Amino acid sequence: MRASGAATSWVVGRTRISTTTRTTPPSRRSSTPASTVIWSTLKRLLAFLSQGFYVAHLFPQSLEVKKLVYLYLLHYAEETALVPDEGGITIFTNLAKSTNRLVAEEAAGGLWNLSVGEEHKAAIAAAGGIKALVDLIFCWPAGTDGVLERASGVLANLAADDKCSLEVAKAGGVHALVTLARSCKLEGVLEQAARALANLAAHGDNNNNNAAVCQEAGALEALVQLTCSQNEGVRQEAAGALWNLSFDDGNREVIAAAGGVEALVSLAQQCLNASEGLQERAAGALWGLSASESNR
Structure with missing residues (x-):
């Protein structure tokens, strides 16, 4: 927060979001044969996903089953230590590009959780997460509240970091966020878009994002x-x-x-x-x- 008379800027934080209720994944610590097989299979699938391989063809042909499996994998990666160590951030970044709204929304939610705190922000940026999130905002209509709120929420968290804030602006984030602020009617989306713009403008003389926000029309x-x-x-x-x-x-x-x-x-x-x-x-x-x- 600003001290009286000080010229420093404040940055707004974000508590961890709660993802939608899902079946609890099996514990990776279980010693039962079934759990061991499930863990081994999920680990291999996540490894494929982290390398950009398309794995939907491994599932039954039902589209709904494929969706559920993807969401299960996302939730499982999010809830285990696998995320930062074995390509989880890349998984979320790749799936945020999905044309399936549910998959894109859950992927953005995973990145939102990971962007809380400082330890994963640089990794998200390095994996191309910022560009994927900016593109995500333009891919979905203004009435798609879940995916847009999560995408702008991640950008708000990343914008609190000096280096990441520059990447957000470079990737077109200012334009994307202002577009939401001007045209979206959903309160959750508007709150996160405004928070992101506040954080982008919070770095003072460290970068020119303050001017970039002002120069964006409207x-x-x-x-x-x-x-x-x-x-x-x-x-x-x-x-x-x-x-x-x-x-x-x-x-x-x-x-x-x-x-x-x-x-x-x-x-x-x-x-x-x-x-x-x-x-x-x-x-x-x-x-x-x-x-x-x-x-x-």
Whole structure:
């Protein structure tokens, strides 16, 4: 969080998401013959997946069975130590490119869980995960909430890292996230898109992502509109993004011209009984805009 008068930026964290309920995979520690066979088979299938091999032909011809097997493999990889050590991140990245929505959604969910904390972010970027997630946003319609929320959630987590944030911007992430902020109506997606934009703009002089967000057509106007959302999480993340962006002189003028001062004053008045996070971000954004004499 910002200290009083400090020019450092804050970065929003993300708790681990809960994936949809599935049958618990067999324990890899079980010594029963059946479990040993299952574990050995799954390990081999995951190894094939991590190398980019198509394994659906190994399953029965029923499409629904194939979907379930893929989802089972994803869940199993996610819940075991196999993920970082034996190509699990590559598996999720490859399956995020799937034309099957359920598979792509679960793969993005796996990457979202893995992107919590710092230990796997660089590996996700190195595996091509950032580009796959940006492409995923453009592949699915704005009404596809699960896959879009998870994809933007991963990008939000990765954008909190200096190096990964540059990769997100380079891969077209700013455009993808602003597109969601402008056109999507789903609150979960909007919250994650705004959080990602806030994190991209949080690195100050370390990179030029702050300017990149401002230069994206409609970005600041969309964030101002999101401060009027009925959802507190959306309002909080949008206000946080405006707070970070307000440290740039040019951004302050554009935010003000888009009605940002009035919107934030209204938000501050309405959030007296809201969470401390929302109050802090609304006040911080107004404080940032007040650096311009014309906004006082």
